[in-house]
């Protein structure tokens with residue numbers, strides 16, 4: 627018998643499947659974004675050939691998802707649409723592993739420059755992106771409206787995939 631709280635988290639990164647949409651929607655909701663995406667919205671994004679979605683799953687039970695990342699490509703540029711890791715497994719390197727597997731896939735599709743938007747106060751996300759090599763390329767003031775009605779700035783970050 628394996629005791630779940632003693633067993634080490636063993637993560638594998640794999641492409642998302644249509645059947646992951648409910649779990650991805652749940653991870654997105656848990657991500658605390660300004661607007662949650664439904665499973666149907668996620669399914670239609672995943673059906674778009676320009677969208678690349680990777681998941682972090684349990685290496686022994688690939689239906690158990692711990693995180694995902696989704697990007698949309700357009701010619702030689704792409705944008706990270708979203709990334710989220712299950713709240714109780716954050717800070718264990720899953721976000722980093724997801725991006726380390728995701729970026730080479732984008733490069734293989736011909737992407738040279740990758741952009742993303744992040745709330746200025748989202749420290750965990752900013753540290754993750756900076757560690758990967760993203761640099762701040764712009765600021766959008768009062769860009770997001772929070773659930774309490776206050777406004778938050780967005781940073782635009784950019785990564786040159788040729789330099790990786």
Ligand SMILES: CC(C)(COP(=O)(O)OP(=O)(O)OC[C@H]1O[C@@H](n2cnc3c(N)ncnc32)[C@H](O)[C@@H]1OP(=O)(O)O)[C@@H](O)C(=O)NCCC(=O)NCCS
Pocket residue numbers: 656657658708709710711712715716717718719720721722723743744745748749750751753754757
């Ligand atoms: C942002 C997010 C995806 C990061 O995933 P994660 O698995 O927790 O990140 P990792 O454990 O891989 O950490 C990556 C780096 O960020 C650092 N980091 C993680 N959480 C941090 C925190 N709370 N404060 C400071 N640094 C932090 C880690 O130390 C690590 O740096 P290192 O490699 O130098 O040690 C996760 O926090 C999340 O899902 N947040 C909610 C959704 C969200 O905000 N998404 C981003 C939208 S732009």
